[in-house]
Amino acid sequence: MPLPEKRRKDDGENGRMCIVTRESGDPDMLIRFVAGPDGNVVADLKRQLPGRGCWVKAERALIDKAVAKKLFGRALKADVKASADLGAEVERLLLGQLAGMMNMARKAGQFITGGMNVDKAVRAGAALAVFHAADAAADGVRKIDQARRAYMFAADEETEVPSFRFVTEVEMEALLGQNAFIHAAALAGQAGEGVVKRAIMLERYRGNGSVRAQGDARQPQQ
Numbered sequence: 001m002p003l004p005e006k007r008r009k010d011d012g013e014n015g016r017m018c019i020v021t022r023e024s025g026d027p028d029m030l031i032r033f034v035a036g037p038d039g040n041v042v043a044d045l046k047r048q049l050p051g052r053g054c055w056v057k058a059e060r061a062l063i064d065k066a067v068a069k070k071l072f073g074r075a076l077k078a079d080v081k082a083s084a085d086l087g088a089e090v091e092r093l094l095l096g097q098l099a100g101m102m103n104m105a106r107k108a109g110q111f112i113t114g115g116m117n118v119d120k121a122v123r124a125g126a127a128l129a130v131f132h133a134a135d136a137a138a139d140g141v142r143k144i145d146q147a148r149r150a151y152m153f154a155a156d157e158e159t160e161v162p163s164f165r166f167v168t169e170v171e172m173e174a175l176l177g178q179n180a181f182i183h184a185a186a187l188a189g190q191a192g193e194g195v196v197k198r199a200i201m202l203e204r205y206r207g208n209g210s211v212r213a214q215g216d217a218r219q220p221q222q
Helices: 060-068 071-076 086-107 115-123 138-154 169-179 190-209
Strands: 030-035 041-044 053-057 111-113 127-132 183-187 211-214 217-220
Touching: 030 071, 041 086, 053 060, 053 071, 060 071, 060 086, 060 190, 086 111, 086 169, 086 183, 086 190, 111 115, 111 190, 115 127, 115 138, 115 183, 127 138, 127 190, 138 183, 183 190
Parallel strands: none
Antiparallel strands: 030 041, 030 053, 111 183, 127 183, 211 217
8 A cells, every 4th residue: 555644665765755856745746666677667656566666746857857867776776777758658657547537437427428418517517627639629619618617707716617638539549448538527526536636647747738628729738
């Protein structure tokens, strides 16, 4: 089991400190890495793998920097190999983790799909966040954006229901199979909240490469 509140004893004196920025942080803002049996650096997203670990803030640019500067070997105190594609591999793992949570939430009745269903959930205040395929038609995205703004105005909220678009429809089919969607929404509940948590982490990880749906425009996270 992971140690959520205490630093792992096998992670060295610095505990949960980013090896790039030298800043400590909440584990939800960091990614743990360990040396695999073959000596390759692997991401431990669940923070459960045995052995000495090190941490990097959950940002693609920082992981790429750690690879380029060969910081993993120093932090893990071992002769390890960090692939030049490590940052991309972590992104694939984060996408897979998000997809898995979406499937779990769907089974729990906390993740719905279909433009009309999403529109109704947003207007009723039931949606925690909405999701679109990156290549979703502008008209469909715009209608749900209108619902987001209408709910914000009616409920006197300061911010809109967050909206994410990470992958294309084809890429989503590879991730979710028959559960792929064009428009979807996460609803209240532990699984639905888990979807939103992982979506926020993936958005943060991508940095300026992340995209939020805003009508027909795609705006990088500020």
